[in-house]
Amino acid sequence: MKLKCLSVAAGLVLAFSGMQAAQAAPDSIKFAGCYDLTKSYGFVSPQIAQAARDYVKLLNLHGGIEGHPVEMLIQDHGNEPQRGIECYEKMKREGAITFEFFSTPVSRAMVPRAMADGNVMIQPYAGRGDAVDGEVFTWIFPMGPTYxxxxxxxxxxxxxxxxxxxxxxxxxxxxxxxxxxxxxxxxxxxxxxxxxxxxxxxxxxxxxxxxxxxxxxxxxxxxxxxxxxxxxxxxxxxxxxxxxxxxxxxxxxxxxxxxxxxxxxxxxxxxxxxxxxxNVVGGQDHPLIQQIIKELYDKGQGSGERKNMNDVYYNSGLASYVIVAEGARLAIKQYGWPLTPEKMKKGLESIKNFDAGGFIAPITITAKDHGGGGKTRVxxxxxxxxxxxxxxxxxxxxxxxxxxxxxxxxxxxxxx
Missing domain, CATH: 3.40.50.2300 (Response regulator)
Incomplete structure (x- = not known):
């Protein structure tokens, strides 16, 4: 889907939302982020989580995704695989449709479990590089370039x-x-x-x-x-x-x-x-960042400190959930409600030449390539x-x- 930024407020987010706020269904879409917020990845994970929460808030201001409100579930795992498993099981019980762990050791430990359960696990920027092979890692989505x-x-x-x-x-x-x-x-x-x-x-x-x-x-x-x-x-x-x-x-x-x-x-x-x-633009000049500033931070509704926004870590976290939201939108539009793990998987695998209005490297995710093509720039x-x-x-x-x-x-x- 090509995004047309008719205005800062009416472009990026409304394209995802389906512009159905008046008919919003009560059933929510839940994304789970099990992060290391306190130990090895504490220099980056808080900004990732902040961006994810901000984007969900912005989506909900504009009717959610295809009329469905969105929730971002966040919990600390301290970079410990066992705590990652506990977080996964809790989020699964709460009805999460995608799971992210943002830690290579925790992500690697979670791959077999997510695969066995048939749940969509996203692993941008961390985890197994070979998980871009969608024919083997059927439920794992790096959604970006490997190292x-x-x-x-x-x-x-x-x-x-x-x-x-x-x-x-x-x-x-x-x-x-x-x-x-x-x-x-x-x-x-x-x-x-x-x-x-x-x-x-x-x-x-x-x-x-x-x-x-x-x-x-x-x-x-x-x-x-x-x-x-x-x-x-x-x-x-x-x-x-x-x-x-x-x-x-x-x-x-x-x-x-x-x-x-x-x-x-x-x-x-x-x-x-x-x-x-x-694989993501830096700085705050992009319309999506400006929209978040205008509609959230200028109104005292941001999910963290404003200074964290001027940071490629924040932009990277935002990029991940822009892609996830697009996958969910396509899944609901193509396969209907309720959103199941199988539909979410197919939704992500139908993303084509998507760049969020120039915010990320263009990605095309298929059943064979869960990485999206591996594009970066210098x-x-x-x-x-x-x-x-x-x-x-x-x-x-x-x-x-x-x-x-x-x-x-x-x-x-x-x-x-």
Missing amino acids: WGQVANDIQYIKNQSKGNLKGIKIAFIYPDYPFGQEPIGVLKTLAAREGFELMLAPHPMPGNDQAAAWTQIRRFNPDWILGWNLSNMHVVASREMKRNGIPISKYISVNWFNEVDINNIGPENAKGIKRGT DMWDGAKWIPQTDWIAAYTDVIQEIVKKESAEFAKNKK
């Missing part, structure tokens, strides 16, 4: 900057030495062998405050580009180390988890030229705002597909 796809798209950007030839180009990969940071390594090694660029791996220990040794290695390597798979304050530490080692910050391309708090901690002017991969900080450097792209899809199929086949084999 494998994102790093491949970053390499394509570097290739474009190198006039289509990566031979002899030096690329350093700095990352925390644990599963999140290690995930792109296989793709990078494969692409290095194919394209002929020189790859240096520079791990650093958790929690990421001590990166000195890694950056000394990078300085000696003298790379043309640096891919940073860091989180939160790790980026700030990296910027200090780059300055200490005389490495221009413009060489640094971050994973999507680089936000405006990090920019402010580095200094907006000092961060000028830094880049990040993303943005650059110009000292005041993020400027797109590329179109939305999905590169080296053959490499990504091969890894996905290999990993999902292992899952299917072990499941039997």
